[in-house]
Amino acid sequence: MVALTKIYTRGGDAGTTGLGTGERRRKDDSRIEAYGAVDEANSCVGAARALLLKAPQYAALAANLAAIQNDLFDLGADLCVPETGARALRVTEQQVDRLEREIDALNADLEPLKSFVLPGGSEAAAAMHVARAVVRRAERRMVSLAAVPGEMVGAPSLKYINRLSDFLFVAARHLNRPGEGDVLWVPGAGAGV
Secondary structure, eight states: OOOOSOSOOSTTTTSEEEOTTSOEEETTSHHHHHHHHHHHHHHHHHHHHHHHTTOGGGHHHHHHHHHHHHHHHHHHHHHTSOSSSOOOOOOOHHHHHHHHHHHHHHHTTSOOOSSOEESOSSHHHHHHHHHHHHHHHHHHHHHHHHTSTTOOOOHHHHHHHHHHHHHHHHHHHHHTTTTTTOEEOOTTTTTTO
16 A cells, blocks of 8 residues: 655656655656646546536446556556566556447447548547547557567556547547537648538
8 A cells, every 4th residue: 555645755846756666767758748648638538527427417426436546556657667577566457358348338329330420429428538638548548668679568557548548439429428419630621611
């Protein structure tokens, strides 16, 4: 269990931070960028969840988002301890599988897409789209980290972050259900203006 009695430590004042192993790295290091982007994504998911908590009909989806926020914290913990054989919390295939089941359940009642969907619709759906875009940024940072020689990112972690953006997209469509609220892309609609 974590017990924080003092929030500031001054340890990062010189532009470094500590990994879960105790190793110090620059705050713009690829690993720090990756789990920082995951933290941003978690914040966006939390903001979307806060909107859902105002609407009792979305209690189940809000509960899914609460589980996802915990998963994202697991992912941050996973990323802050490099895969060097050290014992650490790691994202698992079971978390990926659960997310896939949740995507399938939300998508089951939606009409098939016949156009790309623009971010928008209801306020809650728009918040899901913002979270989805930030999750995609986190995924890009994780892929960049995995490409750095000597750095590793677990396959379940990469799968999870990829599925999460799919989940958030389907959740946005679910919130605009039964699809009438989706804002559809009209190619070239503003070209003549």
